Amino acid sequence: MGTRCRNLLLFAAMVSLAGGIAYAQDAPSLGDLARQQRQQKEKSKTASSKDASSPKVITNEQISGHASVALIPVAASGEKTAPPASSDSAKKSAEDWKSQIQDQKSQVVSLQSQVDALSESIRFAPGNCVANCVEWNEHQKEKQQQVERMQAQLEDQKKQLEEMQDSARKQGYGSAVYDP
Numbered sequence: 001m002g003t004r005c006r007n008l009l010l011f012a013a014m015v016s017l018a019g020g021i022a023y024a025q026d027a028p029s030l031g032d033l034a035r036q037q038r039q040q041k042e043k044s045k046t047a048s049s050k051d052a053s054s055p056k057v058i059t060n061e062q063i064s065g066h067a068s069v070a071l072i073p074v075a076a077s078g079e080k081t082a083p084p085a086s087s088d089s090a091k092k093s094a095e096d097w098k099s100q101i102q103d104q105k106s107q108v109v110s111l112q113s114q115v116d117a118l119s120e121s122i123r124f125a126p127g128n129c130v131a132n133c134v135e136w137n138e139h140q141k142e143k144q145q146q147v148e149r150m151q152a153q154l155e156d157q158k159k160q161l162e163e164m165q166d167s168a169r170k171q172g173y174g175s176a177v178y179d180p
Helices: 001-028 030-053 060-065 096-120 133-170
Strands: none
Touching: 096 133
C-alpha cells in the first residue's frame, strides 16, 4: 500500500511538472513583451505627431458653441450654484437654455430633498431625558441652523431658476425650453 501511494504521488508530481513546462513554453518571454511595448509606443508617437502637424480649422460655430456653456461654480457648502444669467444680447440656443434650466431644476430638487431629510432628522430630547441631553439638544439646534441656511440657499436657487426661465422666455423660446 505504501509503494502504491508513493508511485501515485510521483506520477501526480510528474504530470504537474510536465503541465508547468508546457504552459511556460506558450508564454512569450519578457524581452519579447518589452519589444512589443516599445514598438507600440513608437507607432502611437508617430501617429500622434502626424495628427499634431496637420492643420486644424476651427469655425465660429465651434467657438460660440463652447463659449456659451458656462461653468457652474461650487458654493462653500459643496452645492453647485447656477451660472450667472447672461445678457439678452448674446442669444443662447434652445438646447443650451434647456440643459441649463434642467440642471438648475435638478439642483433645486436635490437641495429640497436634503432640506427635507435634515428637517425630518431633528429630534429634541424629551423633558424626562437623563444623560447627554444638553449636548443632544445643542446638536439638534445646529441642525436647525443648517436647515435655515440651506433653505436660504434653496430660495436663491429657485430665484436663479426663475430668472433663467424668464430670460429664455424673453428670447422668444416656448415653454418646452424654459419649463422642460
